[in-house]
Amino acid sequence: MQREAAVENRTFxxxxxxxxxxxxxxxxxxxxxxxxxxxxxxIHASSLNYHDYGVVKxxxxxxxxxxxPMSDGAGExxxxxxxxxxxxxxxxxxxxxxxxxxxxxxTHEAFPTTPGDGVDGFAREYVTLPATAFTHAPKGWTHxxxxxxxxxxxxxxxxLFVHGGLKPGQTVLTLGTGGVxxxxxxxxxxxxxxxxxxxxxxxxxxxxxxxxxxxVINYRSEPKWGxxxxxxxxxxxxxxxxxxxxxxxxxxSMLATAVGGHVSLIGVLTGIQGEFPLRFALMRQQRLxxxxxxxxxxxxxFVTALENTGIRPVLDQHFPLESLVDAFRYEExxxxxxxxxxxxxxxxxx
Numbered sequence: 404m405q406r407e408a409a410v411e412n413r414t415f416x417x418x419x420x421x422x423x424x425x426x427x428x429x430x431x432x433x434x435x436x437x438x439x440x441x442x443x444x445x446i447h448a449s450s451l452n453y454h455d456y457g458v459v460k461x462x463x464x465x466x467x468x469x470x471x472p473m474s475d476g477a478g479e480x481x482x483x484x485x486x487x488x489x490x491x492x493x494x495x496x497x498x499x500x501x502x503x504x505x506x507x508x509x510t511h512e513a514f515p516t517t518p519g520d521g522v523d524g525f526a527r528e529y530v531t532l533p534a535t536a537f538t539h540a541p542k543g544w545t546h547x548x549x550x551x552x553x554x555x556x557x558x559x560x561x562x563l564f565v566h567g568g569l570k571p572g573q574t575v576l577t578l579g580t581g582g583v584x585x586x587x588x589x590x591x592x593x594x595x596x597x598x599x600x601x602x603x604x605x606x607x608x609x610x611x612x613x614x615x616x617x618x619v620i621n622y623r624s625e626p627k628w629g630x631x632x633x634x635x636x637x638x639x640x641x642x643x644x645x646x647x648x649x650x651x652x653x654x655x656s657m658l659a660t661a662v663g664g665h666v667s668l669i670g671v672l673t674g675i676q677g678e679f680p681l682r683f684a685l686m687r688q689q690r691l692x693x694x695x696x697x698x699x700x701x702x703x704x705f706v707t708a709l710e711n712t713g714i715r716p717v718l719d720q721h722f723p724l725e726s727l728v729d730a731f732r733y734e735e736x737x738x739x740x741x742x743x744x745x746x747x748x749x750x751x752x753x
Contacts, residue, residue, distance in 0.1 A: 413748070415526035415727050417472055421464025423728045426472075434531040436482070442490055443482040443531045447546035449473040449524075451734050451743040452554045452582065453670065458520055459731050472727075473745070474500055474518050476525025477540060477549035487534045495540040497549040497706075498525060499699050500557065502536035506700040526727060528748050538702050541709045547744040551716040552705065554696055555582030555742065560705040561697040562645055562667035563590055571595030573642040576632055576659055578652060580607045582742045583669060585717050587645040588614055593712045596643075599635055601628055607740055614717070629658030640664060640687075650677020657683035668693045717741030724748075 411430045418425040437443050457463035458472050476498040480490050490496065500517055504510050515521035518536075540549035562583075563569040575591040575598045577584040584600070591598045592615035599618045600611040608619040618635050620628045633640050640661035646653060651673025653666075657680050660666055668691055683689060697705075708714075719739040722730035724747045734743055 412527060412529045413724060414471055414528070415473075415724055417459060417464060417470045419464070419468055420466050421459055421461035421470075423460060423731065425461075426459065426728060428725050431527065434529040437484040437487075437531050439484045439486040440533055440535075441484045441531055442480050442487055442496075442534045442537070443529060444476070444478045444496055444537065445481050445529055446476045446478040446525050446527060446747050448477045448550040448747060449526060449745040450475045450547070450550040450553075450555070450582070451730055451745070453672065453734075454514075454554065455519055455524075456731050456734055459728070460735075463520065470519070471523035471526050472519045473524040473526040474498070474520065475550045475553040476518070476530070477546040477552075478747075479546075481529070482531075484534070490534055490537070490539075495544070495546065495549065496537040497540045497552050497702075498537055499535075499702055500553050500696040501698065502533065504698045505535060506698050509695070509698075526724060526745070526747070535699060538699060538706060541706050544715070547718060547721065547746065548716050550744060551582060551586075551718070551742040552702065552709075556586050556709075556716070557697040557702050557705055558583050558669055558694055559586035559590055559645065560708065561701050562669060562692075562694045563587060563594075563643060564708075565697065565701055566692045566694065567643050567665050567667065569594050569596055569643060573597070574599065574636055575643045575645065576641040576656070577601070577645045578647050578656070579672075580604075580611065580740045581647065581670075582716075583647055584645055585611075585614070585741050588616060589714045589717075590708070590712075591643075592616075593714060599632055599641065610740055627655070629655035632659035636661070643667070645669060647672060649673040649675065650679075653677070654680045654683075657687075657689060660687065660689050662687045663689070665690045665692065719743050721746050 414431040480494045518524035600616040603623045644656045644666045647670030649671040
């Protein structure tokens with residue numbers, strides 16, 4: 404086995420209970436040598452997701468143990484176990500959200516096996532894990548670009564194509580300008596769909612149009628935007644909604660959805676409790692599907708789609724590992740457009 408010399412393993416460790424003031428970067432030493440089916444990966448980049456924010460901020464952090472956060476990790480193989488044939492030293496890889504969900508129907512409830520939540524994540528320079536906890540990154544992508552795939556990218560892919568069965572000529576509604584919504588816009592446009600996007604910023608709406616949105620709505624100036632979506636679709640409504648808001652947006656999303664349409668329940672930006680407009684689901688026979696990222700096979704299929712379409716992620720700012728909390732404060736501000744990246748070690752976008 405070959406191994407890159409590692410004199411340190413800079414790691415962001417969050418104290419039990421989390422909190423922006425309760426994390427620090429320390430040297431945790433060289434990772435373990437890979438066993439027969441494991442690989443060692445030099446992590447170069449991660450990207451922020453709302454789920455990671457919940458862990459680092461505190462509400463979703465383990466209360467009784469420390470945690471290395473971040474569910475997304477992209478880097479380079481530095482060592483392989485003797486039984487590993489899928490990867491070789493030097494390969495560029497990206498982590499999976501559910502390391503034990505390889506294919507088929509979901510096998511785990513919530514996040515007990517998710518890196519950065521139930522187990523330690525990728526806010527560190529080196530990690531040794533089973534080879535099945537990773538997939539190849541798209542050819543030619545930077546590590547920072549690849550780090551956007553694990554959570555946001557696979558979620559959008561599964562919502563639109565695995566469950567949604569998106570077809571050319573259909574209409575998709577996306578909410579906001581976070582990673583899932585922008586990936587969904589790009590994927591839908593590439594598939595020949597018509598996309599309507601919402602945001603509270605006119606400047607961001609212009610950027611969404613530049614990415615291919617056919618129509619945009621400022622939800623601050625049009626709080627009943629579900630009605631506006633129906634007007635833009637000649638009264639019919641959209642075929643698919645990428646619903647990332649939660650209880651504060653679900654009624655407008657379902658109002659905007661066509662008879663027999665599909666709503667992907669993805670985010671909880673407005674909370675986890677609220678009234679549910681059951682009348683829309685029943686009267687319009689709408690399909691509502693909870694989407695919690697996807698399997699390793701979903702990620703592999705998504706990577707293939709990215710390589711064949713030429714889609715590249717929209718990256719916002721980069722932060723070094725030592726400024727991870729600053730990155731989350733920036734995410735909290737809502738000023739970002741697309742993915743916020745964390746460079747771990749040498750600049751991941753270099």
